Amino acid sequence: MWPSGEEPTVAGARSSTGSEVVIIDNHEALPPVPVPSTSNTPVISKLNVSKSSKFHIGNKFVSVTNNVHRNEVVKDVSFPRYMVDLVKNTTRAERISCIVALLLIITCIILIVYFTVIVQKPIDVDEGPEDWNITRVMWLARLYNNTDVPVNFEPLRLVIIQHTTSSPCKTHLECCADMRNLQNYFLDTHDYDIPYNFLIGNDGRVYEGVGWRKEGAHTYRYNKCSLGIGFFGDYREEEPVHTVVTELQLNRTLLMLEAGVLYGYLDPQYKVVGAKDLKSTQSPGSSLYNAIQKWEHYDHDHLYSNKTCDEIYKLKLKMK
The missing domain is CATH 1.20.5 (Single alpha-helices involved in coiled-coils or other helix-helix interfaces)
Known part of the structure; x- marks a missing residue:
């Protein structure tokens, strides 16, 4: 049905501006599809897509469904x-x-x-007393009945220097522990107290052994008429590991000897020797032996070598 005034102008053909169907020769036909101009449309002959499942071309998203070929080149890089x-x-x-x-x-x-x-590195901190003269009570010595054996000769004329050949003790606590260990060894093994009258620690303190006016057990044939002093450590310089005597040790020893003269325990003309001067031994070690040879009272003349205690006291000392 056609609206009024819109009769077809071509014989055998009807058309309408309000319809999408064109009737030509009594046949219905679809409207012609416009063909895009190839002159303005880009042609894509090959497209490489990597690391993507979709890509955008124009106003459309295209899904990638074809197989992906991966070609990797590995190169050595420094x-x-x-x-x-x-x-x-x-x-x-x-x-x-x-x-x-x-x-x-x-x-x-x-x-x-x-x-x-x-921070955690052990540091040798000496927390000992200021007093350099450490008594038996201070280092917690064991009581022993036979310790108080008096010497037979007074005042003493002979001082014998030796070394213990043990490890040095560098702090007050270490030296006190070594004194107790030394005493325990001699009491338990030999049934007598520490063999020395005094010991010199590497901390520069003087530690009382059996003490003044007591007989020690340090040098055979000379114990009754001498003062035995032991230095903690091994002072043999020819050994790979050895102890080096310090000025503080030497000075404190001399202070003790001066006190002995002051209190009448030592003869003012006393003589100092190393143990090797009286018997076949390496004691007190070359380092310590060389040091005591510089002392004023060292026996350079070997007055007491190969003499008994009685013979020593028969000698008339020259007064200075």
Whole structure:
């Protein structure tokens, strides 16, 4: 049915501007499909897509459903070059983050080394008394009935220097422990007290052995008429590991000897010898032996060598 005034103008053909169907020669036909102009349309002959399941062409998203072929080329790259390329491919924020993390790691390593190696490193701290003369009571000596054996000759004319050949004691606590160990050994093994009258610690203190006016057990044939002094340590310089005598040890020993003269325990003309001057031994070791030879009272003339106690006291000493 046609509206009024819109009769077809061509014989055998009807058309309508309001209809999508065109009737030609009594046949219905679809409207012609416009053909796009090839002159303005780009032609894509080959398209490579990587790391994507969809891509955009024009106003459409196209899904990638075909097989993906991966061709990788591995090249040997040096570590410095690799690091340079890695840095170049990072952002500024990433580089800053890496630097901060690296600084934190370095700081942690420094703190670990400091607290495990430096802070916890044992330090020889001498917390002993200021007094350099340490009595038996102070180092907690055991009581022993036979300790108080008096000497037969007074005042003493002979001082014999020896070394213990044991490990040195560098602090007051170590020396006190060594004194107790030394006493326990002689009491339990030989049934007599510490063989020395006094011992000199490597801390520079003088430790009382059996003490003044008591007979020691340090040098055969001379115990009754001599003062035996032992130095903690091994002073043989020819040994790979040896102890070196210090000025503090020597000075404290001389102070003790001066006190002995003052109190009448030592003869003012007393003589100092090393144990090797009286018997076949390496004691007191070359380091200590060389040091005592410089003392004023050292017996350079060997007055007491190969003499008994009685013979020593028959000698008339020259008064200075």
